[in-house]
Amino acid sequence: MFNLRVGVATVAALAALAACGGTEQAADKPAADGPRVLKLWHYEGADSAMGKAWAEAVKQFEATHPNVTVKFEEKAFEQIRQSAGMILNSDEAPDVMEYNKGNATAGLLSKQGLLTDLTPEVTKRGWDKLLSPSIQTTARYDERGVMGAGKWYGVPNYAEYVMVYYNKDAFKKAGVEVPTTYEEFTAALDTFVKAGTTPIAVGGAEYPAQQIFYQLALSKAQRSWVDAFQLYKGKVDFKGPEFRYAADTFADWVKKGYIEADSAAIKAEDMGVSFIGGKYPILVSGSWWYGRLVSDVKDFEWGSFLWPGNTMSAGSSGNVWVVPENAKNKDLAYDFIDITMKKDIQNLLGNSGGIPVAADTAAITDEKSKELIENFNTLSASDGLAFYPDWPAPGYYDVLVAGVQNLINGTKTPDAVLDEIAAPYQENLADIGN
Numbered sequence: 001m002f003n004l005r006v007g008v009a010t011v012a013a014l015a016a017l018a019a020c021g022g023t024e025q026a027a028d029k030p031a032a033d034g035p036r037v038l039k040l041w042h043y044e045g046a047d048s049a050m051g052k053a054w055a056e057a058v059k060q061f062e063a064t065h066p067n068v069t070v071k072f073e074e075k076a077f078e079q080i081r082q083s084a085g086m087i088l089n090s091d092e093a094p095d096v097m098e099y100n101k102g103n104a105t106a107g108l109l110s111k112q113g114l115l116t117d118l119t120p121e122v123t124k125r126g127w128d129k130l131l132s133p134s135i136q137t138t139a140r141y142d143e144r145g146v147m148g149a150g151k152w153y154g155v156p157n158y159a160e161y162v163m164v165y166y167n168k169d170a171f172k173k174a175g176v177e178v179p180t181t182y183e184e185f186t187a188a189l190d191t192f193v194k195a196g197t198t199p200i201a202v203g204g205a206e207y208p209a210q211q212i213f214y215q216l217a218l219s220k221a222q223r224s225w226v227d228a229f230q231l232y233k234g235k236v237d238f239k240g241p242e243f244r245y246a247a248d249t250f251a252d253w254v255k256k257g258y259i260e261a262d263s264a265a266i267k268a269e270d271m272g273v274s275f276i277g278g279k280y281p282i283l284v285s286g287s288w289w290y291g292r293l294v295s296d297v298k299d300f301e302w303g304s305f306l307w308p309g310n311t312m313s314a315g316s317s318g319n320v321w322v323v324p325e326n327a328k329n330k331d332l333a334y335d336f337i338d339i340t341m342k343k344d345i346q347n348l349l350g351n352s353g354g355i356p357v358a359a360d361t362a363a364i365t366d367e368k369s370k371e372l373i374e375n376f377n378t379l380s381a382s383d384g385l386a387f388y389p390d391w392p393a394p395g396y397y398d399v400l401v402a403g404v405q406n407l408i409n410g411t412k413t414p415d416a417v418l419d420e421i422a423a424p425y426q427e428n429l430a431d432i433g434n
Contacts, residue, residue: 036068038332042098043077049291049354050158050318056348057339064339068332078206081105081397088114093324096333101138101154101320102391103147103230109322110153111145116323118152121334127155130341130358134385135159135317144432147391148231154320157340159355160287161315161376161385162211164308168301170197170281182219182309192281193257200253201280203271204264204408207390210400211314212259212284213407214389217246218312226312226386232434238422239415247414251407264405286314290372291353303368306375312386313379317357393428396421 038061044050058070073094081100087093088109099106109115122128128136135156142150164185166178171188174195179185192199202209218226221242228234237243253259260266266274268285275283276296283289284307293302307313321340323333339345346359351366355376364370379385390397403421406412412420 034067036329036332038065038068038070038096038329038336039094039327040070040072040096040336041075041080041094042072043075043080044098044288045292047291047295048288049349049352050288052291052352053158053345053349053354054340057336057345060339060342060345061336065332065335070336085109085112085114088324088326091326093326095323095327095329096336097322097324098319099154099322101147101156101317102388103141103145104391104394104396106138106154106320106322107141107145107147108394110141110151111143114325115153116325116327116330118155118323118334121337122152122155125334125338125341127337127341128152131156131317132357132380134380134383135357138317138387139320146232146432154322155337155341156317156320157337157346157357158318158349159316159357159376159380160318161355161379162215162284162286162313163304163306163375165275165283165285165289165293165302165304167275167278167281168303170278170300174281178303178305179308185308189253189256189258189282198257198260198280200259200282200284201271201275202259202263202284202408203266203268204401204405205266206268206401207388207397208268208271208285209259209263209404209408210389210397211286213246213250213400213404214314214386215284215307215310216249217242217389218314218386219307219310220245221312221386223312223383230387230392232392232429232432236425238418238425243418243421244414247407247418250404251410251414254408254410259408261408261410264408287353287355287372287376288318290368294353294368304371304375306378310384311382312384314388315376315379315385316387318355393425396424396428399424 137148139152139154140150141147141153174191176188176191179188189199229236321337346356347363350356350359350364390400403417406417
């Protein structure tokens with residue numbers, strides 16, 4: 001995907017280090033004179049908005065650092081999520097890496113001492129001036145690993161949110177208008193079911209199904225509930241109206257045929273491919289799918305809208321650039337992050353179907369991208385970003401996947417599922433002293 005001119009450069013770099021008498025190079029200082037390598041990891045596809053923007057950033061980095069080669073390694077989302085702690089605690093750590101934001105991920109690694117405190121670089125390079133307060137929430141973590149305050153351990157250069165993608169041709173054929181209220185939304189789902197079509201593509205084996213569950217909870221939630229759940233600013237009642245409605249309604253949606261009863265084993269990629277192939281008229285997922293749909297949907301017109309009736313939606317900054325504490329070339333990592341924050345890279349990201357955080361809005365000319373960014377701005381302006389349901393506790397992602405799979409399969413009652421997801425949350429509160 002990127003230019004990987006490693007071979008001779010790597011040998012030369014090792015020789016140069018050996019010539020230093022075997023002393024270790026300080027992690028945040030330049031290596032000895034000679035060719036150097038920046039080791040970069042991320043999990044964005046080449047055709048995604050972020051993939052395109054970061055590919056251009058790599059070109060610019062190599063042009064401005066003629067003695068440095070970027071060694072890019074594409075990792076799967078699940079691969080990094082499951083093994084980041086082990087890898088970053090070894091000498092195999094990359095210099096800069098895309099990582100999941102939130103208490104259970106970046107927050108946990110910051111508490112474990114595996115991430116570099118970026119605060120001095122953030123101030124020096126003015127990244128804090130480019131990011132709104134709501135976007136900064138996922139970049140900063142306190143000593144407990146709780147987001148929203150403390151030191152900077154990550155830098156986001158894009159934003160994201162969950163929305164409803166829809167097949168315009170399928171809607172027109174079924175006589176369904178774009179819903180603007182929750183009641184109109186469920187009426188549209190009923191229309192498709194009556195016509196013999198399961199309306200919503202769902203991936204129960206990974207994140208997509210739990211995001212629908214969370215959207216349903218948010219339909220009954222206020223900001224104070226989100227702050228209690230995500231930031232530990234109050235007590236969360238898992239049998240209260242928010243989660244109770246989500247569990248009961250999700251199970252009901254499966255019974256009504258809005259969601260396939262055999263979707264518990266479907267992965268996110270297969271869910272997306274099924275929508276792209278025209279099998280389902282609706283896909284509920286994040287803005288990270290936007291660029292993929294632009295490039296891959298060939299047989300129908302499509303669009304997107306915010307979850308009808310909600311004032312809040314799952315969403316936040318995008319994933320963050322982190323610099324592992326064991327990184328060997330921290331100075332190069334800071335330079336690369338800086339390039340991804342530049343106007344031309346941000347504008348490219350925006351025109352490729354992403355949501356930039358520091359673009360020139362007048363430079364966003366693509367119509368679909370404008371729709372994407374305008375909907376995000378609607379959420380952001382009303383304090384409508386509610387983060388993601390798996391963030392509050394380490395390992396919570398797997399807990400929610402299992403819980404929602406039980407709702408799909410009908411193997412546990414909604415009441416039992418709520419007990420199942422409450423226990424690890426409460427254990428984490430005890431662990432951090434809340």
